[in-house]
Amino acid sequence: MDAVGAGPVRPVERVVEDAAAYLYVWALKDIPQDLRDALGAARERETSVPGRRVLDTIVRNVEVADREDNLVCQDTGIAVYYCRVGEGFPLHPARIYEALRRGTERATVEHPLRSNTVHTLTRQNTGPNVGYRVPIVHWEFVTGRDDLDVKCVPKGSGSENMSFLRMCVPADGVAGIKRFVLDSIVGAGGKPCPPGIVGVGIGGTADYAMHLAKEAIARPIGTRNPDPEVARLEDDLYGLLNETGIGPMGLGGDVTVLQCHVEHADTHMTLNPVAVNYQCWAARRASAHVTADGDVRYDRDA
Ligand code: SF4
Known part of the structure; x- marks a missing residue:
């Protein structure tokens, strides 16, 4: 669906939307290797019995999520994105925001994921993990580049x-x-x-x-x-x-x-x-790199 009053969605905008939809789910399911390593090392050095039990359970939790292609935690968080936008990237940040918003909605509906977003005062649900000023996007603009880095960090x-x-x-x-x-x-x-x-x-x-x-x-x-x-x-x-x-x-x-x-x-x-x-221990994050031509490379470790 086109953004209201914003004209047709351009191919590169669709690419960013698809990337957001993929990143949100990917981040929730497949935690990065550095986090897996840190949790494994923590289990090795923990000496308290309850502490070791907790870390055993966390590591098993991650293994079950891998095996069953499921989320590592039930809290799908609030969708937070970090965008590093090159000055030559052929999509205005307003359009990037709309693409991230639609991608978040799609991930939530299509997977489906728990919808957490509510109006701050009425506590009424505002939609599929979107709402007024949600998702939350942090921006950085860089000279001498024509690409986009986007990192999804769902925040429990x-x-x-x-x-x-x-x-x-x-x-x-x-x-x-x-x-x-x-x-x-x-x-x-x-x-x-x-x-x-x-x-x-x-x-x-x-x-x-x-x-x-x-x-x-x-x-x-x-x-x-x-x-x-x-x-x-x-x-x-x-x-x-x-x-x-x-x-x-x-x-x-x-x-x-x-x-x-x-x-x-x-x-x-x-x-x-x-x-x-x-x-938290479920320190989820997933990144994508989008070129000006609309090619996407996903990066598990950024
Ligand atoms: S804080 Fe993290 S691990 Fe705890 S319930 Fe929320 S998302 Fe899950």
Whole structure:
């Protein structure tokens, strides 16, 4: 169906729609290899009996999903896409958005998937995982390219509910950032289905810090920030968070987080925003690369 008042759907728009429909389902069923490896390694190093049992169950859960071509978790999440659009890509972002929206609808209806999206006040369902401003799309525009990268990161509510923001003051420094992240994860306990990925966004403004935290959880597990200062913070936080003893599903153990990723932006001299976004063990993501000619390459590991 054509977008209302937007004219006919062009072939490349259909390609993006098909890619979105494929990515949403693929992400929900087939978790990336780096996540599988991290869960396997977590099971090996966990020493608590309840923790090992939880990790055994998680690994078995993934195997059953593979065998039965089924979802790894019943929560199909809220559909979130990250788009990196080259300046020469022959489709306006308004059209890309419509294509992602239709792809999300199709995936939900055709698979079918659970529809999670509701009006925030009335709590009435708004359709097949779409609604006002849903799906959520993050944009990055790049010069010197004519292609599109799109990554689908369905976000489960259990982990999304464990999102935190604090406007630290500059005098709080790095110690204040660490304390806030630690307090947030200790407060969250077992609610976000640990062990997962802790995303931390620092700098920018309040809204941008949270955006960065969300970007951080969408990175392949264990990748490090190219800024050595930030990478050191990632290492420190990863160690500290795993000393909390929260463990898998909050039942106690050595493995509370699979990783901690930090994204940063420069900020105002009187600001020190810190945002925390949690991604559960089912850290689903799937990517596609669309050329200007409409060819698609799917990428399991991006
Ligand atoms: S937080 Fe993640 S693992 Fe837990 S129910 Fe939601 S999607 Fe599933």
